[in-house]
Amino acid sequence: MASSPLSGARCTSSCLCRHGAWSPSSLRLRSQDLGGRLLIVNKAFPGGERPECPPRSFEQAFRIYVGNLSWDVDNGCLEQIFSEYGKVVNARAAYDRKIEQSCGFGFVTITDDIEMNDAIAALDGQSLDGREIRVNVAEDIPKRSF
16 A cells, blocks of 8 residues: 555644745645545635725615516526516526426516515516416525524
C-alpha cells in the first residue's frame, strides 16, 4: 500500500505564516485524498479578522402564488400575464428537474402591494390554457428551529 503524505499527519499549527503566505506544509496538503475524500485547504484571514461586508439592501417586494398552471406555462408567460398589472421583479414557474416538466405552479414577485392586489383580484379563477388558475398571496415558509 502506497504511503499518503497525510499518513500520521496531525494539525499542530496554522498552515499560514504570519504574513498570510502559504506554508510549504499547507501546499503539500492541498488536493490530497484523505479516506476517499478530497482535502481542501483554504486561506484564513490573519488573527480572525474578516473584511466588512456592505449592508444588504432589500427592495420591498410582494410575492404571489399562482397554482393550477398547465404544463406549457413558463417564466416568460407568467411575466407577460402579470406585467399588465404592475412591475414584475421575478416570475418563476416551478419545474421538476427529473422529468423536465412544469410542476403546475409558480411564483411572481411584484413591487407594489396595490398592483399585487389588483393582479390577484383580476386573475384568480381566470382560464389560462384551458385551466382555471388559482392566484393568491404567497405565504412565507416558517423557519425551522432545531
